[in-house]
Amino acid sequence: MCGICCSVSFSIEHFSKDLKEDLLCNLKRRGPNSSKQLLKSNVNYQCLFSGHVLHLRGVLTAQPLEDERDNVFLWNGEVFSGIMVEAKENDTQIMFNRLSSCKNESDILSLFSEVQGPWSFIYYQASSHHLWFGRDYFGRRSLLWHFSNLGVCLSSVGAQTSEVANQWQEVPASGIFRIDLKSTSISKSVVLKLYPWRYISMDNVIKECVSSLTQISENLPTFVSVVANEAKLYLKEPVVPLNMMLPQASFDVNCNNISSIPPTRETLQVFLTDGHMKEVVQQFIDVLSIAVKRRVLCLPRHEYLTPNEVLKPCDRKANVAVLFSGGIDSMVIATLADRHIPLDEPIDLLNVAFMNKEKTRSTSFNKKRRKQKICEIPSEESSTKAAAADSPEKQFSVPDRITGRAGLKELQAANPSRIWNFVEINVSLEELQELRRTRICHLVQPLDTVLDDSIGCAVWFASRGIGWLVTQEEVKLYQSSAKVVLTGIGADEQLAGYSRHRVRFETHGLEGLNKEIEMELGRISSRNLGRDDRVIGDHGKEARFPFLDENVVSFLNSLPVWEKANLSLPRGIGEKLILRLAAMELGLTASALLPKRAMQFGSRIAKMEKRNEKASDKCGRLQVISLENLSIEKEIKT
Known part of the structure; x- marks a missing residue:
């Protein structure tokens, strides 16, 4: 994972050889292991490339990369399949080698069509003055752009100051874009050539799967236009289309005989008696x-340590963490991670809770923990100042904490030999407000709703991994060392996990449900993934999304909808039915029957500050720092 940036200026007298301080700082937080800048000058334009690397596989490869023909490459991605990358090789170098050997546009598109895994990239072709860039089909890696009459800037993350932040927008995950820099410098207008994603079926029928050019262009300045490439070239979609088939018989009638059965393991077992x-x-x-497996094994491990270090299992550090609520998504991910991560390596389970001052119901816990007087977790800047509070067990006894602890017991019972680090991450109102203002708000931008605020803040604190490690023996401060964070996003979108899926099913039947699922997956890049990548990447960690693996999505897309979900059944069974059945087969118990609960409600961040807000409302709390306030803060600190 990396922070990548390219700043292009068409005005030599206004060109800066350095990025703005806050933008550079934000990029470095994403890539703490290597930072490098490269300047390319031309009579018509100047390009400043900035690369910041989080080292996860192969030999540490500093970015940007440059070849003998002056081509430049910035890569923020992971090749999990499609292109051969050996265990000790670096995928950035492999991708650049392949790009350098491409003879034409078609070769470039074929290369990116082969890659399976998350990516965003920037590629400068010196001989043609072309700047290529884009995001993968699902938009699992962030890439932003902003345009001015003096130039173009592409970056993994935006700036913190409001005068710049308002200009940043997410690059649509609609395909790959190309700019002719020489032509742009002469015409003073930016033309973005789009090479869209398309699906080619066996009978060679082409299905368009790209937003209209007008839709992409509508929020861009008047001097920027988006046009289809003249050659009508395209990228091949990495997943099969959604199966929209409907049952021949009435689905509702077929399900009437079990629709009144309560959510129990016996109900799920009925489905597993069917051989198909x-x-x-x-x-x-x-x-x-x-x-x-692909997402937990491509990491440096203890084979690089000394024999003495290898013989100390108690000193093992976790390489992989799971955003963990104890719900069905995170439980299945943790269970499968347990299959593939070496047994002597701990797995961190990151469980976030926001202070609930109105909580009065007591929760029992052992005398050892009562004596410890568990406190709210301190901020990153003052981790030694744990502030005591009245009955913190009550204040942070939110739904996700309760189900998280229950899920921990299930995992411990399934594999008692594994060290499961259940990290209780407690966030006070004061800490939330301070760190939202200074760190989180610009990461969530350009998204700006109450929902984006709630999820962005919850994911930021959870993935930071600073909390309390609670065991039978002790309670101690803990900071997760894991560079990879697994998240269950994508399960609800594909398996009808949201309440709006149930509403659509009740009003429009299976046909309506199919359309809702298709819409959910189509907008996941703009609704979720860029934001989550920016938020998690801010800690020098990489988000990985197993449910959005290309093969997983293709498999689920190939199934008829009633094999994935049965919304005539009650909550806790009907939504994400296939995942619940998988949990049963994996030996999970209570978690297989937990109804869907959104993170903002499970962690209790929703309504923490204002109780009359709607999720879709614009969130004033996400306003980024103005230049004036930023300079005042710096003066105070100095």
Whole structure:
């Protein structure tokens, strides 16, 4: 994972050889292991490339990369499949080698069509003056752009100051874009050539899967236009289309005989008695397990340590963490990660809770923990100042903490040999407000709703991994060392996990549900993934999304909707049915029956500050720092 940036100036007298201080700082936080800048000058334009690397595989490869023909490459991605990358090789170098050998546009598109895994990139072709850039099909890696009459800037993350922040927008995950820098400098207008994603079926029928050019252009300045490439070239979609098939018989009638049954394990077992359904569930487990395996094994481990270090299991550090609520998504991810991560390596389970001052119901816990007087977790800047509070066990006894602890017991029972680090991350109102203002608000931008604020803040604190490690023996401060953070995003979108899926099913049946699922997956890049990548990446960690592995999505897309969800059944069974059945087959118990609960409600961040807000409202708390306030803060600190 990396922070990548390219700043292009068409005005030599206004060109700066350095990025703005706050933008450079934000990029460095994403890539703490290597930082490098490269300047390319031309009579018509200047390009400043900035690369900041989080080292995760192969030999540490500083970015930007440059070849003998003056081509420049910035890569923020992971090649999990599609292109051969050996265990000790670096995928950035492999991708650049392949790009350097491309003879034309078609070769470049073929290369990116092969890659399976998350990516965003910037590639400068010196001979043609072309700047290529884009994000993967799902938009799992952030890339922003902003335009001015003096130039163009592309970056993994935006600036913190409001005068610049308002100009940043997410690069649509609609395909790959190309700018002719020489032509732009002469015409003083930016023309973005789009090479869209398309699906080619077996009978060679082309299905358009790209937003209209007008839609992409509508929020851009008047001097920027988006046009289709003249050659009508395209990238091949990495997943098969959604199966929109409907059952021949009435689905509702078929389900009436079990719709009144309460959510129990016995109800789920009924489905597993069907031989076809049992086979489908096993296929789902297999494809998801491979996706998790790819995401937990491409990491440097203790084979590089000395023999003495290898012999100390108690000193092992976790390389992988899971955003963990104890719900069905995170439980299945943790269970499959347990299959593939070396047994002597701990797994961090990151569980976030926001202070709930109105909580009065007591929760029992042992005398050892009562004596410890568990406090709220201190801020990153003052981690030694743990502020005591009245009955903190009550204040942070939110739904996700309760289900998280129950999930921990299930995992410990399934594999008692594994060290499961359950990290209780407690956030006070004061800390939330301070760190939202100074660190989080610009990461969530350009998204700006109450929902974006709630999820962005919750994910930021959770992935930071600073909290309390609670065991039977002690309670101690803990900071997760894991560079990879697994998240369950993508499960609800594909498996009808949201309440709006149930509403759509009740009003428009399976046909409406199919359309809702298709819409959810189509907008996941702009609604979720860029934001989550920026938020998690701010800690020098990489977000990985097993449910959005190309093979997992293709498998689920190939199934008829009733094999994935049965919304005629009650909550806790009907939504994400196939995932619940997989959990049963994996030996999970209570978590297989937990109804969907959104992170903002489970962690209790929703309504923490204002109780009359709607999720879709614009959030005033996400306003970034003005230049004036930023300079005042710096004066105070100095």
